[in-house]
Amino acid sequence: MLQTHLQVIRPITTAHLAQTMTLLSLPVEELQQQIESELSSNPALELVDERRCPICHRLLPEAGKCPVCSLPKTESSDETVIFVSPPEDFYVRKDTGGSEETPDDFFSTTVIDLPTYVLRQISPELDETGLRIAVHLLSNLDEDGFLTTSLFEVANYFHIPVSKVENIKSIIQHAEPFGVGSNNPQEALLVQVDLLSEVNKVPDLVKLIIQEGMNLMSRHQYSELAHQFKTSLAQVKQAVHFISENLNPFPARAHWGDVRQPTPSFTQVYHQPDIIIRYLNDDPAKNLIVEIILPLYGTLRVNPVFKKAIQQAESEKKEEWKNDLERASLLVKCLQQRNNTMQRLLQRIVTMQRDFIIQGDRFIKPITRAQISKDLDVHESTISRAVANKTVQLPNKRIIPLSDFFDRSLHIRTVLRDMIETENAPLSDAQLASMLAKEGFQVARRTVAKYRSMEGILPAHLRTVQT
DNA sequence: CTATGGCACGGATT
DNA sequence: AATCCGTGCCATAG
Numbered sequence: 001m002l003q004t005h006l007q008v009i010r011p012i013t014t015a016h017l018a019q020t021m022t023l024l025s026l027p028v029e030e031l032q033q034q035i036e037s038e039l040s041s042n043p044a045l046e047l048v049d050e051r052r053c054p055i056c057h058r059l060l061p062e063a064g065k066c067p068v069c070s071l072p073k074t075e076s077s078d079e080t081v082i083f084v085s086p087p088e089d090f091y092v093r094k095d096t097g098g099s100e101e102t103p104d105d106f107f108s109t110t111v112i113d114l115p116t117y118v119l120r121q122i123s124p125e126l127d128e129t130g131l132r133i134a135v136h137l138l139s140n141l142d143e144d145g146f147l148t149t150s151l152f153e154v155a156n157y158f159h160i161p162v163s164k165v166e167n168i169k170s171i172i173q174h175a176e177p178f179g180v181g182s183n184n185p186q187e188a189l190l191v192q193v194d195l196l197s198e199v200n201k202v203p204d205l206v207k208l209i210i211q212e213g214m215n216l217m218s219r220h221q222y223s224e225l226a227h228q229f230k231t232s233l234a235q236v237k238q239a240v241h242f243i244s245e246n247l248n249p250f251p252a253r254a255h256w257g258d259v260r261q262p263t264p265s266f267t268q269v270y271h272q273p274d275i276i277i278r279y280l281n282d283d284p285a286k287n288l289i290v291e292i293i294l295p296l297y298g299t300l301r302v303n304p305v306f307k308k309a310i311q312q313a314e315s316e317k318k319e320e321w322k323n324d325l326e327r328a329s330l331l332v333k334c335l336q337q338r339n340n341t342m343q344r345l346l347q348r349i350v351t352m353q354r355d356f357i358i359q360g361d362r363f364i365k366p367i368t369r370a371q372i373s374k375d376l377d378v379h380e381s382t383i384s385r386a387v388a389n390k391t392v393q394l395p396n397k398r399i400i401p402l403s404d405f406f407d408r409s410l411h412i413r414t415v416l417r418d419m420i421e422t423e424n425a426p427l428s429d430a431q432l433a434s435m436l437a438k439e440g441f442q443v444a445r446r447t448v449a450k451y452r453s454m455e456g457i458l459p460a461h462l463r464t465v466q467t
Numbered sequence: 468c469t470a471t472g473g474c475a476c477g478g479a480t481t
Numbered sequence: 482a483a484t485c486c487g488t489g490c491c492a493t494a495g
Binding site: 409445450 | 486487488489490
């Protein structure tokens with residue numbers, strides 16, 4: 001019976017493969033749910049919660065100590081421990097993939113979730129009580145970054161006046177992603193408008209529309225809006241355009257970059273990214289860092305106590321527990337595999353699309369998943385699954401789907417966008433098509449129309465000449 | 468008559 | 482095998 005141990009640890013390959021594949025195609029958010037449900041239903045699985053404060057059970061923003069209780073994290077040295085969420089710089093490696101690419105790039109997987117991300121920014125300006133409140137608020141955010149508790153409850157809980165809580169909430173809202181911690185999209189937008197108008201000029205109409213015209217705007221009833229605010233249709237369109245370009249009604253789903261978004265429509269917003277690519281210390285002179293967001297804090301492992309207990313179990317229970325044990329170790333192994341694949345994939349992508357990441361859409365290179373799969377010596381479907389449903393945050397804070405790295409038409413689309421932006425008079429699709437042909441892009445007239453709508457650019461006769 | 472968007476087909480990609 | 486993408490044809494709007 002002792003042999004079952006070995007058999008259990010070494011998983012049945014078909015099941016292993018099947019689960020690896022499904023886990024691979026899951027974005028972090030869903031993966032987290034998956035793990036949590038398994039964690040609560042499977043006694044063999046254990047989460048050693050190194051990064052959560054044992055007293056207040058809140059997130060630890062920095063490795064080391066809890067901002068609320070100032071407790072050091074617990075040490076754990078168990079050889080069965082598997083890092084689901086490696087500490088910072090856990091995985092650092094030289095990049096020698098390209099021939100003359102900078103060999104300085106390094107990759108590290110770190111763990112950041114939204115509450116932590118926000119808390120890191122605001123913790124310096126808060127006292128201890130403020131931190132407690134902030135942590136409480138942040139742990140009650142929904143997936144869009146909106147608050148799910150009322151301020152009164154929080155105030156009661158901490159026995160403090162509501163105004164204090166409001167104060168904290170406001171601080172949170174003004175941290176990145178701007179508007180996080182609001183109660184609804186409208187509130188988030190307003191915060192963003194205020195912040196933006198400190199730096200740039202924002203048309204008054206924008207604020208008006210957000211305050212009173214949300215319903216009409218979301219239904220794209222622009223003429224009604226124009227009527228309500230007694231202004232021209234063009235003005236309204238401009239304002240709505242401004243909103244979709246610069247603001248984001250769902251703070252947690254995406255940042256709005258300084259650069260314009262490829263999908264200006266409200267219907268297409270992306271969730272919390274699976275991967276963050278940024279400069280070291282946000283300094284463009286420094287190296288690129290690729291963070292692969294992992295779903296959990298602490299370490300996930302097979303509970304060693306459970307493993308021992310199974311030997312003394314009654315034969316009836318034994319079967320059931322053996323099954324649990326098997327599932328647990330399978331899950332852990334699959335997670336490791338997922339992380340590994342994601343890392344290798346990202347390493348490859350980043351080296352190949354370096355210019356695209358740093359300098360923008362114009363420099364994307366057309367690559368296919370098939371190419372990558374050859375390079376990494378894995379099956380095509382593996383890459384497909386790894387790419388599917390994932391989003392990446394670029395150094396300029398834009399969030400794009402990972403599949404954009406394989407977009408064949410993005411390059412032409414940016415050229416097209418430039419043409420229209422710099423046009424003197426509105427150009428028709430046919431004219432644009434022939435201009436593109438001169439530049440070396442052979443595309444049909446019909447295709448130009450498609451690209452145009454993909455970029456959210458109005459047809460020629462509705463465009464006004466830009467200044 | 469011109470410009471554009473919808474539908475659908477075929478080839479490439481996944 | 483399923484899906485995505487570019488394109489041609491056609492209907493419709495201006």
